[in-house]
Amino acid sequence: MSVDFCGLELAHPIVNASGTFDAIAARRAFGDALLEAFPFSAFVSKTVTLAPRQGNPPPRLWELGAGMVNSIGLPNKGLDGYLAHDLPGLAALPVPLIVNVMGFTREEVATLVEAFGARDDVAALELNVSCPNVKTGMLMGADPGEVAGLLDAVRPQTDKPLIVKLTPNCTSPGEVAAAAEAHGADAVSLINTLRGAPADPRDPSRPWLGGGTGGVSGPAVRVLALALLGEVAARVSLPIVGMGGVSRGAHARALLDAGATLVAVGTESFRDPLAGARVAAELAREIGIAEFAPKCLQTSPLP
Numbered sequence: 001m002s003v004d005f006c007g008l009e010l011a012h013p014i015v016n017a018s019g020t021f022d023a024i025a026a027r028r029a030f031g032d033a034l035l036e037a038f039p040f041s042a043f044v045s046k047t048v049t050l051a052p053r054q055g056n057p058p059p060r061l062w063e064l065g066a067g068m069v070n071s072i073g074l075p076n077k078g079l080d081g082y083l084a085h086d087l088p089g090l091a092a093l094p095v096p097l098i099v100n101v102m103g104f105t106r107e108e109v110a111t112l113v114e115a116f117g118a119r120d121d122v123a124a125l126e127l128n129v130s131c132p133n134v135k136t137g138m139l140m141g142a143d144p145g146e147v148a149g150l151l152d153a154v155r156p157q158t159d160k161p162l163i164v165k166l167t168p169n170c171t172s173p174g175e176v177a178a179a180a181e182a183h184g185a186d187a188v189s190l191i192n193t194l195r196g197a198p199a200d201p202r203d204p205s206r207p208w209l210g211g212g213t214g215g216v217s218g219p220a221v222r223v224l225a226l227a228l229l230g231e232v233a234a235r236v237s238l239p240i241v242g243m244g245g246v247s248r249g250a251h252a253r254a255l256l257d258a259g260a261t262l263v264a265v266g267t268e269s270f271r272d273p274l275a276g277a278r279v280a281a282e283l284a285r286e287i288g289i290a291e292f293a294p295k296c297l298q299t300s301p302l303p
């Protein structure tokens, strides 16, 4: 089950999707048992921005029949707050740490990449490009030229693996991935959430979410993720982290068969915080590796 991803030796191919597993809160809930049976083979942080962010006004979530729409708005402590308060706890996890960063200009992203690239406790960086470039007005990850310009700015800042997280909200994720490869990315991950706008059930002329629109995730996006992963795998020879609606080993296997090297579990972790280890175990059975038995945290029944 072990896998080499950009030079990182991982125990199995299942990681978390950024923003969907709070390892610091989980450590508080499960104590040191979390470290002995961590559900993922690498930990991907929630997005960090240069300046602190409060996130979007509530409501921030809308539940779908097959997933959810979130408009969390990337609240975080900013680079300095993250280095001081979050990184020490995450660096203590028993798996490599991948820090996910986002900026509103190429220079902001370059500053973040340089700062985290200099840290021994950071194994790799994931670039969240699902936001506008305030200088060009374009969505950073929606246009191959934008992604090329971004990589030209950030690639010289670090030798660590750079993963570009592709947005499905664009004409051709395959072309964006090809631009990322040509301009020095080490890997791509996909998919980020799809734009969605639930209406307020009390007044359908108004949006439900405080942020107006949000990102759709969960089982509803699984078929889309699989199709886009196939498209991207046909365009690049980079390693790919596949995600979108994975809740079972069979879903992970489908993404691996379509060309992924790793698979991330996202929304399912809100329903089942131990989903990472469960999906890894199910995947092992799927592909006939009977001897793989990841340690699984024991939870006590709810009172």
Ligand SMILES: Cc1cc2nc3c(=O)[nH]c(=O)nc-3n(C[C@H](O)[C@H](O)[C@H](O)COP(=O)(O)O)c2cc1C
Residues within 6 Å of the ligand: 017, 018, 019, 020, 046, 047, 070, 072, 074, 100, 128, 165, 191, 192, 193, 216, 217, 218, 219, 221, 243, 244, 245, 246, 264, 265, 266, 267, 268
């Ligand atoms: C509540 C929530 C928060 C998220 N936060 C982030 C984030 O901070 N950065 C990021 O790149 N993606 C974020 N995502 C997107 C996920 O990492 C993932 O790309 C997406 O949800 C698809 O996977 P899933 O269907 O398994 O959840 C978030 C998703 C959810 C549901």
